[in-house]
Amino acid sequence: MRKRIALIGGGNIGGVLAELAAYRELGDVVIFDVVEGLPQGKALDMAEGAPLVGTDARIEGANDYKDIAGADVVIITAGLARKPGMSRDDLLNTNLEIMKSVAAGVRDNAPDAFVIVVSNPLDAMVYTFKEISGFPKNRVVGMAGILDATRFRAFVAWELGISVKDVTALVLGGHGDTMVPLVRYCTVAGVPITQLLSQETIDAIVKRTKGAGGEVVGLLKTGSAFVSPAVSAMEMAEAYLRDKKRVFACACLCEGEFGVDGLYVGVPCVMGAGGVERILEVALNEEEQSSFDASVEHVRTLVGQIQL
Numbered sequence: 026m027r028k029r030i031a032l033i034g035g036g037n038i039g040g041v042l043a044e045l046a047a048y049r050e051l052g053d054v055v056i057f058d059v060v061e062g063l064p065q066g067k068a069l070d071m072a073e074g075a076p077l078v079g080t081d082a083r084i085e086g087a088n089d090y091k092d093i094a095g096a097d098v099v100i101i102t103a104g105l106a107r108k109p110g111m112s113r114d115d116l117l118n119t120n121l122e123i124m125k126s127v128a129a130g131v132r133d134n135a136p137d138a139f140v141i142v143v144s145n146p147l148d149a150m151v152y153t154f155k156e157i158s159g160f161p162k163n164r165v166v167g168m169a170g171i172l173d174a175t176r177f178r179a180f181v182a183w184e185l186g187i188s189v190k191d192v193t194a195l196v197l198g199g200h201g202d203t204m205v206p207l208v209r210y211c212t213v214a215g216v217p218i219t220q221l222l223s224q225e226t227i228d229a230i231v232k233r234t235k236g237a238g239g240e241v242v243g244l245l246k247t248g249s250a251f252v253s254p255a256v257s258a259m260e261m262a263e264a265y266l267r268d269k270k271r272v273f274a275c276a277c278l279c280e281g282e283f284g285v286d287g288l289y290v291g292v293p294c295v296m297g298a299g300g301v302e303r304i305l306e307v308a309l310n311e312e313e314q315s316s317f318d319a320s321v322e323h324v325r326t327l328v329g330q331i332q333l
């Protein structure tokens with residue numbers, strides 16, 4: 026019996042998610058969107074390509090929440106994306122109203138699902154979903170740090186002319202300009218990058234990582250990054266579906282960890298069949314702690330604007 030993966034939002038990221046999930050045969054896929062025909066058209070197109078890819082996963086489109094019933098995993102990308110000149114926080118008011126309706130729909134139709142929130146502003150949207158759905162904290166997580174760390178890894182690999190597979194990285198805190206790439210914990214096959222790159226180059230990579238989302242928005246002009254976010258969210262979904270005990274930074278509900286209580290913020294966690302199985306509290310030096318605390322305060326201020 027294949028698992029069932031519901032994608033709430035069938036836009037740029039939702040479409041790539043559907044293709045990844047179905048073509049990797051992670052489960053049967055249902056794409057939900059409010060636009061009539063959009064999820065159905067994308068699903069039909071992908072399903073018609075299945076014979077060449079060799080997947081027997083079912084791919085369906087829906088405009089009614091009853092069609093997500095029984096979903097094991099729900100990935101939420103419903104909401105507006107940035108345009109040039111916008112910050113992620115600028116999306117709060119519009120996407121908050123969307124998330125309220127999405128959270129109710131998922132709560133009422135897929136009450137046992139593991140939920141990955143992608144919509145921006147991420148830390149506020151995942152908090153909103155948790156509050157409205159009432160799902161346990163291990164089954165509600167935000168996709169952010171894994172993407173930011175992946176970008177950091179790519180930039181380091183390109184600079185050194187090495188395989189992207191041999192770079193590891195952690196990016197904590199809020200998903201925005203205050204994110205905290207942990208340079209001290211970034212390695213190339215276990216070798217700290219501080220032994221391989223100058224401080225000037227490292228500083229430039231940190232700066233590019235923080236602005237990476239905006240860099241793509243500025244180039245695309247009509248929307249934001251969608252393939253790397255989709256790949257990142259699918260990595261999380263696969264860790265859950267296949268009980269892989271993966272470790273990456275995600276927006277998790279902290280209840281005392283890292284000195285944070287009652288907020289979703291990017292921290293390292295173990296992800297497996299239990300969802301967010303535990304948060305790994307890594308040691309931060311004074312500078313890292315200060316940057317992390319500042320990022321948490323930014324998230325707290327943003328969440329403080331939410332009227333549920």
Ligand code: TXD
Nearest residue numbers: 034035036037038058059102103104105106143144145254
């Ligand atoms: O790292 C991260 N978390 C971010 C997240 C990385 C990149 C993009 N990030 C955010 O994801 C972005 O700022 C947006 O808030 C979401 C989705 O981005 P995407 O690029 O997929 O946006 P699209 O292409 O506009 O798709 C959004 C879809 C679109 O088809 C709408 O019709 C649909 O959402 N939508 C809804 N679906 C369900 N229910 C409701 N109410 C709804 N409203 C809009």
